Amino acid sequence: xxxxxxxxxxxxxxxxxxxxxxxxxxxxxxxxxxxxxxxxxxxxxxxxxxxxxxxxxxxxxxxxxxxxxxxxxxxxxxxxxxxxxxxxxxxxxxxxxxxxxxxxxxxxxxxxxxxxxxxxxxxxxxxxxxxxxxxxxxxxxxxxxxxxxxxxxxxxxxxxxxxxxxxxxxxxxxxxxxxxxxxxxxxxxxxxxxxxxxxxxxxxxxxxxxxxxxxxxxxxxxxxxxxxxxxxxxxxxxxxxxxxxxxxxxxxxxxxxxxxxxxxxxxxxxxxxxxxxxxxxxxxxxxxxxxxxxxxxxxxxxxxxxxxxxxxxxxxxxxxxxxxxxxxxxxxxxxxxxxxxxxxxxxxxxxxxxxxxxxxxxxxxxxxxxxxxxxxxxxxxxxxxxxxxxxxxxxxxxxxxxxxxxxxxxxxxxxxxxxxxxxxxxxxxxxxxxxxxxxxxxxxxxxxxxxxxxxxxx
Ligand SMILES: [Zn+2]
Numbered sequence: 001x002x003x004x005x006x007x008x009x010x011x012x013x014x015x016x017x018x019x020x021x022x023x024x025x026x027x028x029x030x031x032x033x034x035x036x037x038x039x040x041x042x043x044x045x046x047x048x049x050x051x052x053x054x055x056x057x058x059x060x061x062x063x064x065x066x067x068x069x070x071x072x073x074x075x076x077x078x079x080x081x082x083x084x085x086x087x088x089x090x091x092x093x094x095x096x097x098x099x100x101x102x103x104x105x106x107x108x109x110x111x112x113x114x115x116x117x118x119x120x121x122x123x124x125x126x127x128x129x130x131x132x133x134x135x136x137x138x139x140x141x142x143x144x145x146x147x148x149x150x151x152x153x154x155x156x157x158x159x160x161x162x163x164x165x166x167x168x169x170x171x172x173x174x175x176x177x178x179x180x181x182x183x184x185x186x187x188x189x190x191x192x193x194x195x196x197x198x199x200x201x202x203x204x205x206x207x208x209x210x211x212x213x214x215x216x217x218x219x220x221x222x223x224x225x226x227x228x229x230x231x232x233x234x235x236x237x238x239x240x241x242x243x244x245x246x247x248x249x250x251x252x253x254x255x256x257x258x259x260x261x262x263x264x265x266x267x268x269x270x271x272x273x274x275x276x277x278x279x280x281x282x283x284x285x286x287x288x289x290x291x292x293x294x295x296x297x298x299x300x301x302x303x304x305x306x307x308x309x310x311x312x313x314x315x316x317x318x319x320x321x322x323x324x325x326x327x328x329x330x331x332x333x334x335x336x337x338x339x340x341x342x343x344x345x346x347x348x349x350x351x352x353x354x355x356x357x358x359x360x361x362x363x364x365x366x367x368x369x370x371x372x373x374x375x376x377x378x379x380x381x382x383x384x385x386x387x388x389x390x391x392x393x394x395x396x397x398x399x400x401x402x403x404x405x406x407x408x409x410x411x412x413x414x415x416x417x418x419x420x421x422x423x424x425x426x427x428x429x430x431x432x433x434x435x436x437x438x439x440x441x442x443x444x445x446x447x448x449x450x451x452x453x454x455x456x457x458x
Contacts, residue, residue, distance in 0.1 A: 176398045192313060
């Protein structure tokens with residue numbers, strides 16, 4: 001293993017042990033521990049960082065390495081330091097010990113995304129120590145609160161300290177898994193949007209001893225949940241899905257089914273670990289995740305609420321979301337009010353950029369003959385805050401060939417999250433190459449700012 005690889009493994013272990021568990025409450029997280037670890041890591045490198053703390057303990061660290069050419073595009077490496085909670089009983093090992101067993105590093109955050117955050121830090125530090133001066137600015141950002149919407153992280157920074165984290169190009173999570181047997185390496189070029197809603201169900205309260213004929217809000221809510229779960233929304237075949245299916249190298253018949261909006265639902269069960277991802281990649285999804293009704297054991301509830309996690313494909317509007325819910329709920333709608341109007345549209349980055357080119361070249365060095373497979377992520381990452389402003393943001397990494405996308409996804413937020421050391425090595429080596437290529441002090445070919453960038457708004 002290279003020096004960069006060894007440093008990344010060590011830092012990754014420390015960040016896993018830092019256990020910045022984001023439980024969704026303002027006082028959760030504890031990213032200040034991670035920032036302390038990173039500041040120690042950067043000691044003696046000559047690099048100075050700036051920390052922000054929008055709420056006690058919710059700290060982010062930003063280090064900007066000034067480029068030699070003010071007109072050259074800047075590149076930000078944006079890694080979150082928080083992790084999602086664990087269900088300890090489901091783990092075979094201590095999720096916060098950072099143990100290495102048979103070449104595999106275990107722990108919460110090993111792939112989401114402390115591995116990348118550690119690699120970003122190692123690349124930034126090693127280039128500085130070596131005296132490498134990037135052409136454009138290189139920004140290392142270790143950010144808080146990604147796992148709960150980033151309101152103490154990139155969202156806050158975008159609103160309040162854009163000067164710190166702004167860049168012309170961005171790398172963040174997640175990518176690097178292999179697609180199919182052909183050497184395709186996934187790169188996240190965009191992600192679905194969100195439009196969460198809450199259903200408020202109204203029934204008639206009454207005595208639990210005589211339920212017959214009473215409109216129990218819990219019963220109506222249960223029926224609403226069942227209808228939503230059974231509803232089959234129309235499938236949409238995006239260009240990213242087409243690219244992905246082609247990269248899977250399936251037989252012609254299976255591929256045709258996955259690219260046909262009328263047949264894809266029936267083809268899903270044959271996809272194994274990829275089925276959920278395939279469904280989410282081609283549908284606006286509705287997941288009823290919090291259901292509440294009732295206060296007392298002998299009282300029929302007159303009110304119930306159902307919180308819906310709704311993820312939308314590019315091009316879907318507020319009206320589409322409302323229409324989908326009405327279709328699914330049918331006549332139940334007379335007892336239900338749809339609450340909330342939050343709407344974040346899907347985001348996509350172009351792929352005809354010098355950064356994307358640099359990613360391709362880095363991947364071909366370690367997996368010769370491979371090609372990048374641009375993907376639409378079905379969850380959310382900090383990339384969206386940049387893409388919304390027209391800044392290309394890619395989820396990039398390079399994993400060893402034991403990782404197909406299905407396995408990779410299952411470990412995200414799952415039990416026994418872990419990464420093999422070979423993947424840590426591949427990723428940090430590739431990132432080092434990407435930064436050197438993109439920021440080549442002697443290069444001139446890529447010396448233009450992103451043409452996709454929107455004008456800054458006041
Ligand atoms: Zn993540």
